[in-house]
Amino acid sequence: MNHLVILPILIPLIAGASLLLVYRYKTGRQRSISVTSTLLLTVLGGWALFTAGSGEHLLYHPGNWPAPFGIVLVLDRLSALMLALTAGLALFCVLYACRGIDRQGAHFHALFQFQLAGINGAFLTGDLFNLFVFFEVLLIASYALLLHGGGRARSRAGLHYVIINLVGSALFLMALGILYGLTGTLNMADLAIAIANTGDGDRALLTGASMLLLVVFGIKAAILPLLFWLPRAYSAASAPVAALFAIMTKVGIYAIIRVFLLVFGLGDSPANATAWAWIWPLALLTLALGGVGVLGSASLRTKTAYLVIVSVGTLLATLSFMTTTSLAAALFYLIHSTCMTAVFFLLADLVGRHREQGYDGFTGISPVAHRWLLGTLFLVAAVSLAGLPPFSGFVSKLWILQATTGEDLGFWLWAVLLAASLLTITAVSRAGSSWFWKPGELSAPAEPLDRSCFALVWLMTGVSIVLSLLAEPVGQYLLLTAEQLHAPEHYVQAVLPEAFSHYLSQLQETAP
Amino acid sequence: MELQFSLALGVLTTCGVYLLLRARTFSVILGLTLLSHAVNLFLFSTGRLTTGAPPIVGLVAESADPLPQALVLTAIVISFAMTAFVVVLALKAAVELRNDHVDGEDPDEDRL
Numbered sequence: 001m002n003h004l005v006i007l008p009i010l011i012p013l014i015a016g017a018s019l020l021l022v023y024r025y026k027t028g029r030q031r032s033i034s035v036t037s038t039l040l041l042t043v044l045g046g047w048a049l050f051t052a053g054s055g056e057h058l059l060y061h062p063g064n065w066p067a068p069f070g071i072v073l074v075l076d077r078l079s080a081l082m083l084a085l086t087a088g089l090a091l092f093c094v095l096y097a098c099r100g101i102d103r104q105g106a107h108f109h110a111l112f113q114f115q116l117a118g119i120n121g122a123f124l125t126g127d128l129f130n131l132f133v134f135f136e137v138l139l140i141a142s143y144a145l146l147l148h149g150g151g152r153a154r155s156r157a158g159l160h161y162v163i164i165n166l167v168g169s170a171l172f173l174m175a176l177g178i179l180y181g182l183t184g185t186l187n188m189a190d191l192a193i194a195i196a197n198t199g200d201g202d203r204a205l206l207t208g209a210s211m212l213l214l215v216v217f218g219i220k221a222a223i224l225p226l227l228f229w230l231p232r233a234y235s236a237a238s239a240p241v242a243a244l245f246a247i248m249t250k251v252g253i254y255a256i257i258r259v260f261l262l263v264f265g266l267g268d269s270p271a272n273a274t275a276w277a278w279i280w281p282l283a284l285l286t287l288a289l290g291g292v293g294v295l296g297s298a299s300l301r302t303k304t305a306y307l308v309i310v311s312v313g314t315l316l317a318t319l320s321f322m323t324t325t326s327l328a329a330a331l332f333y334l335i336h337s338t339c340m341t342a343v344f345f346l347l348a349d350l351v352g353r354h355r356e357q358g359y360d361g362f363t364g365i366s367p368v369a370h371r372w373l374l375g376t377l378f379l380v381a382a383v384s385l386a387g388l389p390p391f392s393g394f395v396s397k398l399w400i401l402q403a404t405t406g407e408d409l410g411f412w413l414w415a416v417l418l419a420a421s422l423l424t425i426t427a428v429s430r431a432g433s434s435w436f437w438k439p440g441e442l443s444a445p446a447e448p449l450d451r452s453c454f455a456l457v458w459l460m461t462g463v464s465i466v467l468s469l470l471a472e473p474v475g476q477y478l479l480l481t482a483e484q485l486h487a488p489e490h491y492v493q494a495v496l497p498e499a500f501s502h503y504l505s506q507l508q509e510t511a512p
Numbered sequence: 513m514e515l516q517f518s519l520a521l522g523v524l525t526t527c528g529v530y531l532l533l534r535a536r537t538f539s540v541i542l543g544l545t546l547l548s549h550a551v552n553l554f555l556f557s558t559g560r561l562t563t564g565a566p567p568i569v570g571l572v573a574e575s576a577d578p579l580p581q582a583l584v585l586t587a588i589v590i591s592f593a594m595t596a597f598v599v600v601l602a603l604k605a606a607v608e609l610r611n612d613h614v615d616g617e618d619p620d621e622d623r624l
Contacts, residue, residue, distance in 0.1 A: 129583060140593070155609065166544050167532065170591075177555045180580065
């Protein structure tokens, strides 16, 4: 048993708890704890990517209880990828927050670390009830983080966010109850076997449970009928929090991939068919609505929130083709879109702080200080986001389009994705030109540019360039990840070798 | 027993959903509470309904399933904490927005 597997949960938990203890100390000390913990997580993320790259499933049994009786943590390629992505994103967010936003309210760093513990736990766990618990951990931290800094807009958005997620939790428990009542287990691998063995009589109940789970993850991921909380919540949150929230919708997508490809995905006629049939049209509609929202929003933060919705729609629509290449292309787009939406949340704050009036709104005309520096940054970020070469947006969209060419429904994805991209380009270029090309003199001498924040946002945009330069090795890794996800047998075999061999022998008995 | 149990669950869920759809935060929170009660009872019942059976193997011929009880305990703790949080949040929002509507806008006041 490799104890490093549980560290991505333990480090932020311990850091968060000790941050509560040193609450009265100077901010600098709190910041150093928080940054150190996030740095360690980044190193662990790199280790996880390297270790899981061998294709093996790394197991960890807390308390040494064997699965399926105890909880099991499983590190495979997808978990490693998500861990590394979260850690990298969190490092940028926490450094950006250290430039002053963390002092706008109490306990920012502690909440941030608890949020990371919840997210990492959700990526690692191999038990469905444990997934619920980690969802609650990350949610309760995110409730408080969303309210960080106070203000009317945040209270209002926070109330909606909290209530809809509480309803989601209730539905999650109902689905878990149905699954436990049917199968008597909640371990994902064990559930996969039990669901593959379920008779026709219980099939309807099983589909019901899977659809309930889809609703729950749909709330987290923001799929069409369940996304209306998102623009208000994300645009009300302070910049580093909103940037971290860019990974939160991806937690929902991770859960959809994990549950519908593994738990409901084993056997010859898997029980996930109904769910995928629903995901495809809903994802397309989400994408279309996101495109319209991007064009119609009145501030850069709201625009970015709709860009998050566009990314969710694109991801799920690509996922629902269920081929290895489309899954790999979707994962590449996941990395790209998480980074770029986070960049835009930070950029909205950076530009907003250097405008005389109106923060990041588009309605008022107000000159921007340091127009050349901020304008160039905005241009580069916008080009990457919109999917123009030479940045990762181009590579990821091209790969998605290539992966769906031969499919029957590929035409629809092409049409909606390209239309949404056009709307995005229009909206972002309109925003940039209205901010940076309107001549206007500053009424007072400009405040100096916040160099650290500026450099941080440049670095994050640089990730996009690096990603497009390394597209070949990253793509290979993601293809292997997709292959691993499409072979849930290996996961089950790794977690429960005995139960799996029993399942195989049963299959062979019934086959002839 | 099954019929009574499912009737109770149904009534709790119906009331919960009805209250959840109201326009003021207090009834919404009450609705959430009722819904979480229903969910907890439902989780409890997934170990099958038995009477007089301790959740320990070997004491009696037919023991109760301990796992749903553990799950319910976790769920109760979480829903209790969440309810406390949402009550405080609703109070904060009511003070800051000067009304207790879930949208943060009082339709009667805004019409004037």
